[in-house]
Amino acid sequence: MSTFMPKADEIERKWYVIDAADKPLGRVATEVATLLRGKHKPIFMPNTDCGDFVIVINTDKVVLTGNKLEKKSYYHHSGYIGNLKEVKYGTLMKDKSDFVMQLAVKRMLPDTTLGRKQLTRCKIYKNAEHKHEAQKPEAWEF
Numbered sequence: 001m002s003t004f005m006p007k008a009d010e011i012e013r014k015w016y017v018i019d020a021a022d023k024p025l026g027r028v029a030t031e032v033a034t035l036l037r038g039k040h041k042p043i044f045m046p047n048t049d050c051g052d053f054v055i056v057i058n059t060d061k062v063v064l065t066g067n068k069l070e071k072k073s074y075y076h077h078s079g080y081i082g083n084l085k086e087v088k089y090g091t092l093m094k095d096k097s098d099f100v101m102q103l104a105v106k107r108m109l110p111d112t113t114l115g116r117k118q119l120t121r122c123k124i125y126k127n128a129e130h131k132h133e134a135q136k137p138e139a140w141e142f
Contacts, residue, residue: 006043013121015053015137017130020101021061029104032056032140036118041140049114054140055132056124059097064089074103098124123142 016035020028034040038050064072069090077084092100101124109115123132 004043006045006048008049011038011043011048011050013052014058015132015142016137016139017055017057017100018140019058020056020126021058023064023106024065025062025100027060027142028141029101029108030057031140032101032105032122034109035140036105036122037047047114049117051118051121053132053135053137054123054129055137056122057128057130058126059101059124060093060126061098062101064093069093075102098126 016034017033019030032054035054035100036051038044038052041050043050071087072089074087074089074092075084089100101117102122105122106119109118123130
C-alpha cells in the first residue's frame with residue numbers, strides 16, 4: 001500500500017467566511033488556522049499546501065475573555081537599543097482589530113515559508129463588508 005501525496009494541481013481550494021462577532025479571539029483564530037492549513041480535509045499532508053481561502057469579518061466585535069483587554073500586551077522592537085514598544089490589547093482592539101486577528105492566526109501557523117504562504121490566503125475585515133462576493137464563499141460555522 002502506498003502513501004497518498006497530493007499534487008498541486010489536485011488540490012481544490014474553497015472560499016469560507018467566518019463571522020467573528022461575539023466569539024472569543026482564540027477560538028476564531030484556531031478555526032481560521034485549521035482552514036488555512038487544510039487540516040479539515042482528508043488529503044491533509046503537513047508538508048504540502050492544501051488549505052483553503054478564509055475571509056474573517058466583524059473583527060471589531062470579537063471578544064477577549066477575562067481581563068485580557070487590560071493585562072495582555074503586544075510587544076514589538078524597533079531594532080534600536082531601548083526601543084521595546086508595548087501596547088495593551090484594549091488599545092489594539094479599538095484601533096487595529098484586524099491586526100490583532102492576523103497576529104493570532106499568524107502565531108498558530110508554522111514559522112516556515114509554507115506558513116507565510118498560507119497566511120496570504122487569509123483576508124481579514126473589521127466590519128461585515130468584504131470584496132470577495134465573486135468567489136461565492138461559504139459560511140463556516142463552529
